[in-house]
Amino acid sequence: MNLSEVANPKINLTLRVTGRRDDGYHDLESLVVFAEGGDQLSAEAADDLSLEITGPFADDLKKEDPSQNLVLRAAKALQAAGNTSKGAHLTLQKNLPIASGIGGGSADAAAALKLLNQLWGLKIGDEELADIGLALGADIPACLYGQPLLMRGIGDQLTPLLLNAPLHIILVNPRKAISTPEVFKALDWPENPNPGHPPFEGVEMTWQTLMEGTNDLQEPAIALAPVIHQVLEKLRVRPGCRIARMSGSGATCFGLFEDPKSLEEAVDFLKSQHPTWWVFPTAVQPT
Template structure:
């Protein structure tokens, strides 16, 4: 198909999806768990570039490229391209996508989901074909339960099985440090190891947090209900959390999603120095830092 601009190319940061709080509030008869979660998208992520080409092509590079195993045709980015074309009623776009994989794979921060959602946004801009919100959400949901929330990388509240989305609060200027011990953890096994699945939802959330202290005070009333189960399966998570909690410049430490990535919230001015300190102590860990939003 003819693209909006044959000479155009676009690049976007596919931001990590971080669960600042994750409450498991029940389980449906079909096995899907119900959740109540505050999700944010820090300025940390994969890099995705798209440009016109002679055929559909996906190139993968970066530090975690080799961890994306399996046939290329099964990659969620290519599935997103083909599904977008089908939903939009257009030919499959002839584009070259280049993914610089900076986020660890299967690590509780939605790397594959945010890559797919970013692909959909880039395709709309490059082709000049825009789906309405309902069609876009439905398309994203066919690609994965976490893809819809990644379509709009801003604070959001996820409820239900993840598809019930509403705008999250305004966040203060602050920083986040992400740490992954480079040890895999199985999401199904984490859910299986949970001792309790009927938990209270998050407390009523204000529309805006003026300061890091007010955000932390609220988050201290919250939990990640998967954290203990994940720690029982992957003791390295406990070590990461202990290191983050021992760092005096970190105001709150918690695991994201089903792990094994953990985060620490801090003042923005301290992020780089905390990252450097942790890298010296644990050169085998994946560590990244940046603004929270």
């Protein structure tokens, strides 16, 4: 049996830092959606655990420490939780840039947990899968859910949200990997923990909510990688772009467009003017 799953990119439409914990982690409040397309993970039964990496960003991922690969760590954690020695050959087609603020590694790990839970017949429930994922990375429970949500705490408090209209999105990364710990280190804290946007209320995501939001990590990320500012400016001036903002800790930025036509025109322009940038048109469907 060969199973496969798309690991959709996670986009932080807003991100507010609400506190710092004694363990050094920060509490967040973030409106999160998952876009169409992304990495592809497949799994087939095998005697041992193994991971093959392909795709346009495979070489970047292969430079990382294999022991820290979230797909294999998720697989081993699931083996332990399910008390099984079953193996699998995993193939990851890496289509998303690494260390880019769109949860690629976390989405891959979430896909591994779901696929292997099915492949191995473990029948582990959603809550336990989320607990296994949270021990590996704060974004994994959200990626397991995979629908619009409000994420609070360190990623452990999730509230489903209503999205009443499709979002037409361009993701743009200037091929710049950024360290999340370095971005948080550059965050102006505690003198200026929150730049003033109010806490989110309700269960419906509206244009007004999105336009009033910000990303508290955007400015410290720009300080580390000024090219992010250039990407945002290029997006903001495109006809039909209603919001341009950075996702997560960067360096991927997104543009929200009014309609598919204006999005397509922006994609053509960005690809022609900046051929080295990663430009990915996508959408989020209403719930």
